[in-house]
Amino acid sequence: MNKLIYELRGTVNYLLYRWVVRPIIFLWEAEKAHNKLKQFGLLFVSNKFGRGLLKVLFYYQHSSLNTTVDGIKYDNPIGLSAGFDKEGELTDAYPSIGFGFAELGSFTGDRCPGNPGVGRRLFRLIKSKSILVWYGLNNQGAVAIAKRLKSKKFSIPIGINAAKTNDSNYFDLxxxxxxxxxxxxxxxxxxxxxTINISCPNTQDGEPFVERENLDALLSALDKVKQAHKPVYVKMAADLTTDEINTIVDTCLEHKVNGLVLTNLTKPSMSGEYFKEELTFDKGALSGLPVQRISINMIRHVYQRTHGKITIIGVGGVFNAQDAYEKITAGANLIEMITSMIFEGPQVVGEINRGLVALLKKDGFSSIEEAVGSRNPLK
Ligand SMILES: Cc1cc2nc3c(=O)[nH]c(=O)nc-3n(C[C@H](O)[C@H](O)[C@H](O)COP(=O)(O)O)c2cc1C
Structure with a gap:
């Protein structure tokens, strides 16, 4: 397809989503809408026609977006972040939409109902471009989900995000x-x-793996798993002091963790970047724009601290190609997102990729790898 057709497709998709689809979805309470969307998505991708249609509507690819990270080949660097597909149900949809990869979960050892108040655990802050999340790691549990996924073939790389079952306020290491x-x-x-998620802000026993001794014990136990062929990444919280960030990063380096996912949600008390009148619930943490600046600052810092030697997956408030490119040039090898897909529609994935191709070209880069960290020179 030539440039003009892509531009026309992007504009029509955007207008349709913004003025027709989104107003309908937003009529539902947010958690209900999330579940309905998944049901609809499942129906849509259960046949070749549905998948083909998604591809015609949304898919975009270009050779300059291809990238290899820790030995894994990605068609493009834009992935789905953990939390959208908590049961790993929609893996057939993501390649057709144009995602380069998808992180599923968080999955926990045992089945986890999440925090109480089903139907009142997710809130849209439309003006603030954010979602207040109070899910608390609801999922069917690793055994049931793995059983369902074990014979599934994936056509893009899939990340497995593991968290600790949120079923008690008592922490036992x-x-x-x-x-x-x-x-x-x-x-x-x-x-x-x-991905080892040590940063869910919505659990009963807090974030105990921010403590060096606890993280050290966890990573020591994981050392065995790391030798088992797959890269291991650690997902960090947004709301950390510089000392806490350095402790986690240094402990991860000592244990030769392959990379870091930066970052999880931010607590409203820690981010000032939202409209206060939109915050109607006193629990949970924010996605989207309120976490964008925190995430970019952490990427810049961690890229320097690790001398660019380990993988960084940048996540938080990526709404367009410029946002993604800012994270890449700060040091991120790959990008993840959820909130922009909900606010702007699934076409945002292809549009970000298309914009990235133009931004790479403008700066004289022929690949994503060349751009990584280019605006954050190592000291
Ligand atoms: C509805 C929702 C559920 C989430 N659940 C999880 C989760 O289970 N595990 C996790 O590691 N992150 C979870 N997150 C955090 C996201 O993966 C991501 O780090 C954060 O939303 C920032 O990205 P965004 O601004 O693109 O949404 C969730 C986010 C949202 C919006």
């Missing part, structure tokens, strides 16, 4: 480590990489 290991073991032959 060994039980928690075993919980992660259970998920990793269940998924040992499923997916391309693991």
């Amino acid at each position: 060994q039980t928690s480590i075993d919980d992660y290991l259970k998920t990793l073991d269940e998924f040992k032959n499923i997916g391309s990489y693991y």
